[in-house]
Amino acid sequence: MTSLVEYYGPTHDPEFLYPAFNRSQFEAAVRKLPRGHYAPATDRLVVAIQTWLVRAGSRRILIDTGCGNGKVRTTPRMNRMNSLWPEWFAATGETFDSITDVVMTHFHADHVGWNTRADGDKWAPSFPNAVYHFPKKDFEWFDAAHKDGRMSDGGSFADSVQPIVDAGLAEFITDQEEIAGCLKVAQAPGHTPGQLNFWLESEGQQGVFSADIFHSTVQIYCPEWNTAFCIEQDNALATRKAFLKRAAETGALVMPCHFAPPHCGYIREASGGYSFEPAAPGYFAMAG
Template sequence: MIGRWRIGDIEVANIVEYYGPTHQPEIVFPEFDRAVFAQRENELPPQHWYPGMNRLVIGIQLWVVFAGPNVIVVDTGVGNHKPRPAARMNHLNTLVPLWLEAAGVKPEKVTHVVMTHLHGDHVGWNTVFQDGRWAPTFPNARYVMPKRDFDYFKELSESGWAGDSSFADSVLPIVQAGLADFIDGQAEVADCLRVADAVGHTPGQLNFWLRSRGETGVFSADIFHHPAQILNPAWNTAFCVLPDEAKSTRLRFLDEVSSIGALVMPCHFPPPHCGFIRRHGDGFAYEPAT
């Protein structure tokens, strides 16, 4: 459940909340075409796709960056004991706090919690239930989130149109505790993460880039949910708020990371949960990290 990677002098760990064959491709990708998929199906790495049950393997993970004095958690998964409409996420009871500790992450030592966007499966471990309320999991951290997403999801929550209670139980308590910082045009976070706009999946989605000793990595948020989108970049997920912008962002991202050889660190990829994007003729291919 714990992996370790290096970007130059910077150590990165991933804590896997869960993964498995969970999603039918026709449902997660509204533009899914079975014939198109079949043309490159054999390029998907092993155990990324189970054709016998027609399920893609999708995961949820938290990333941790150890950079000098900073301990930075990037996205915080679903969280424990939280009501969620999807059965696979509803009232989880995992050992994520122990796995974080095993990776060298004590809650009080975390300096920053950085959110790429504010969907419920990226904010859950912001809070834990203590003394009858949702309290910050990382009490000494600054919780950094995109301002455009905060405004968007706040309006959905207040209007009753939110799809779940994640804003109320995992975002709003952070603001009320005075621990929230909003990204609205900043170029860098925590002295090491370069901020890049990745609008489309949500109105304020961001990517965060790491560079050290000539090596590059990027926390790519939900530009992709599965490597199938690298092979077929025109496929948005059903969860993309701005579909046209999501496609444009995906193509720009593919072009950039394939040109520089960056380690791509998404939230939802199957094991090994990260990898590289390579040019493949007129398109792109996925190479899992070793």
């Protein structure tokens, strides 16, 4: 598994990101965060946008596809991006033609962007030989939300999702238990109505692509904090609670979309709750 980071930086005001924000609770949590996950000088959480590449036998699988380049978005840092994601992708040794599966956890704009690339005056599938696995419930919700104006993210559904359907490359995840030959499907509603997680196992070890159950490690210490972007607040809380329990019990490597370096780690039971153990050395000191 390889993390392909599109960007990361001190971008999110915690008081904006978490409507239930409490400063004293936050300061207690910050002392437990890995180094580099919070920038105290600017009071910003360090947040990443990343894609996960999985090599499993002959399968070459991407989990989510970031923001993409050159796309009009309402969030300034995502608008008409020109990142080095293609160069990082090429450095893995894979090509746009070698990817066999593209898996969506949900349909927010920062997860679908590299589904397509500019081809003249239109957007064409980036991975022409891949099956794109789309959560059907999420697809239906976002399709309706873009048509009736509930979503105004600059047109990500039109430029990064609909072209895949039009090209006949989409397969919808409904009640399947496994996709792409190795990924176990788990419902994770709340952040979006049809968000999914994907679990995998290799040589007795487990890992999970946890999508946006968390935007920052601070939510492991403050699990009752949803983000401002969570569509179904009650479901988001219930999903996070259940996920924390399962991740701690299984010892799975947790691979979210938005954690700062090293971008993944383990959830451990701790007194009165849970803690986060980074998956690489050098990140265990307090933030600062």
